Amino acid sequence: MTDTAASIGTSTVAAALASSRPDEIAAARRILVRDGLLGEQTHVSYFGLLEQDKRTLLADGARPEARRFRAMLVDFASGASHDVVVCPAEDRIVSALELDPAEGQVPVVLAEFGLVEEIVHQDERWLAAMRKRGLTDLSTLRVNPLSAGVLAPDEAGRRIQRCFTFVQKTPDDLGWAHPVDGVTVMVDVVTREVLDVIDYVELPVPQEDGNFHLADWVGKPQRTGLKPIEITQPQGPSFSIDDDGVLSWAGWQLQVSFDQREGLVFHNISIADDGVQRPVVYRASIAEMMVPYGDPSPQRWFQNFFDCGEYLLGGFANSLELGCDCVGDITYLDATLADNAGNVRVIPQAICIHEEDTGILWKHFDNWNGSSDSRRNRRLVVSFFVTVGNYDYGFYWYFSLDGNIELEVKATGVVFTSAYPGAGYAYASELAPGLGAPYHQHLFSARLDMAVDGPVNAVDELEAVLVPRGPANPTGTGITQTVTRLRTEKEAQRLADNARGRVWLVSNPGVQNRLGRDVGYVLYPEGKPALLADEQSDIHQRATYAAKHLWVTAYEPDELYPAGDFVNMHPGGAGLPAWTAADRAVDGTDIVLWHTFGLTHFPRIEDWPIMPVDSAGFVLKPHGFFGANPTLDIPETTSDHCAPGGSHHEQHSGEHAALGHEGHH
Structure with a gap:
């Protein structure tokens, strides 16, 4: 498989893994309608490529199967949801499974957002709660639908949104500045009824505006003295990309595609070494992103958002603008998706590809021989930006000349606000008079289907250790590195530990470097907090993946999402905890790494009214993969x-x- 995995330029493998094409989406919709699965009241929640098992796709002499697509559907007339596999090339439905609503729902669809506000505005209980607070102008009251979390027994089987209210004084006003805190509304979006309005506490609505987007709002002259920075490449970029998304740059080769749930997806990432393309990662993506809020008050206990599993993060991709979102010599790619009616939806310029200078690659002045040499580093950047509700996230994948692969997530936008109950409140910051922002986390799961020089890999945990004083270390200054093989899925559930310099080495026991050691890549975690929630809490049960920085699983093609396929209103236990219960062997086999990383955010005054970028991510570095510094030819x-x-x-x-x-x- 090594040679095949490296040869992604071949039309068969690349075409099998390319992004959805408009003709495929249109054909799939026609089949769904013809076979009675997509009607007037049915919404397409998710549509995307169902990738072929790589063991058959990459087998010697194999020809790719006809491309299949997965569609998640919800019927707002009956409430029924279906998980469907359709094959446009064969003009048929491969399978159609009706979901048990007690085991979760398909992701939220856009139609639910507007529908919820319309329903709530007609409910007398909610209207009474607003009147009690002196709020009577419905045109200024924005109802914010939120994923419901774990359902109470009397809610089971329903498709529910839990809702907060905000005041938007004018059409241009930033409504997040004026939360109507203490009132929660439960709405069944299928029966179109308000199930309950719970008025927990009456807190003053914050009045100070936060209209950073209006030219005259800042109240002081704009800063001067900043001279233009121009970034040009007169001879054009150093990369090329073909119609299937196969991108080649400075020895790197990778296939770029886009998914409604995960956003950017990369296949067959390889790097050239002495003229040979050597595979590193078969598939890489962000498989889940979850934002748990840490305010346990009655009106907020459920506030935990799965931006991939509940909201389909990739579908909220921005159209990027030259000179604002991306600077330099930019190549853009559109994202082709299906809308809620199953029709083709194109997001123009959703993906940005460019090179950027990153400073010194290496440098040395030698005192003995008088030589002075340096080289500048550059990297290939593939990125996209999304807006999910109040927050905006940029996902930047970097591929460097030295063989490093890095992901940086840039979080910005507007923090989720609340009323601030008073001085000393333990679970929120005060950002402006009476305006709070609950403490929370942003926890991502990178799914890295590793292929370091082929499909047979193993994982070692490396740690820095002080050697005890003794005959081998009489001065007490000896330090060494311990190597611990992670042999099973349960052994491979690990937390980062920066005090020990803990990292994870992915190696190939069947391929050795010129010094006779297994070739490998090391995952360097940032080591920030994992999920800060009690093990018995609802959110821990639903997002168990986020309680560990590392999981390693044996490859299975249908194990794609760490919190399970149907996160929306799922009671918990799906995904990684269910798969790893079998405790499969992961030593010297085809493995997938799941890396949890992210931010623990205690909002600052400086984060309001718009948050400067805060970053999180990880790095994969070659470790004995090459025979020497791979950039000596720069x-x-x-x-x-x-x-x-x-x-x-x-x-x-x-x-x-x-x-x-x-x-x-």
Whole structure:
């Protein structure tokens, strides 16, 4: 499989994994309608490629199967949901499973957002709660539908949104500045009825505006003195990309595709070494993102959002603008998805691809031989941005000259607000007079289907250790690194520990480097807090994946989402905890890494009214993968601002050589 996995330029494998095409979406819709699964009251919640099992796709001599697509449907007339597999090329429905609503619902559809406000505005109990607070102008009252979390026994089987209310004073006003806290509304979006209105507490509605987007709002002159920074590539970019999304750059080769749930998806990431494409990762994506809020008050206990599993993060991708969202010589790709009616929906310029200079790659001035050499680093950037409710997230995948793969998630937008109950409140910050922001986390799960020089991989946990004082370490200064093989799925459920420098090495026991050691890549975690919730809590049961920084599982093609396929209103236990209960072997087999990372956010005054970017991510670095520094072939920079090897170089060398000799004396 190694040779095949590296050869993604071949039309068969690349075409099998490419993003959905408009003709495939249109054909699938026609089949769903013809076979009675998609009617006037049915909404397409999710539509995306159902990838072929890589064991058959990449087998020697195999030909890809006809492409199949997965559709999740919800009928608002009956409440029934279906999980359907359709094959446009064969003009048929492959399977259609009606879901048990007690085991979760298909993700939220856009139609529910507007529907909820219409229903709530007609409910006398909610109207009374608003009148009690002096709020009578319905045109200013925005109802914010939220995923319901775990249902109470009397709610079981229903499709519910729990709702908060905000005041939007004018059409241009930032409604997040004025939460009507203490009132929660439960709405059944199928029966179109308000099940309950619970008025827990009456708190003043914050009055200070937060209209950062209005030109005259800041109240002071704009800052001056910032001169333009121009980024140009007169000869164009150094990468190329074909019609199937196969991207080639500086030895890297990878296939770019886009999914409504995960957003960017990469296949067959490989890097050239002495003219040979060596695979590193078969498939990489963000498989889940969850935002648990830490305010346990009665009106907020349920506030936990799964932006992938409940809201389908990729479908909220922005259309990016040159000079604002992306700067430089930019190549854009559109995202082709299906809308809630099953028709083709194109998000123009959803994906941004460019190169950027990242400073020094390596540098050394040698005191003995007088040489002075440096090389500049650059990286390939593939990114997209989404807006999910109040928050905006940028996902930036970096591929560097030295073989590093990095993901940086940039969180910005508007924090979720509440009324601030008073000084010393333990679960929220005060951002403006009377305006609070509950403490919360942003916890992502990167699914990394590893293929380090082939499909047979293993994982070791590496840690820095102080060697105890003794005959082998009489001075007490010896340090070493321990290596612990993670052999089963239960052993491979791990937390990061920065005090020990804990990292995870993915190696191939069947391929050795020139020193006779297994080739590998190391996952470097940031080591920030995992899920901060009690093990018996509802959110821990639903988002068990987030309680560990690392999980390792044996590859199975239908194990894609760490919290399960149907997260919306699921009682918990699906995904990684269910799969790993079998405790399969992960030592020397085809494995998938699941890495949890993210932010624990205690909002600051400076995060209001719009939050400066805060970042989280991870790095994969080659570790014994190459025979030496893989960037020794990078040429010197030859711009007007850098003149290596000339009189400046000689003078520089002579001065520092003299200083070096003085130091030795």
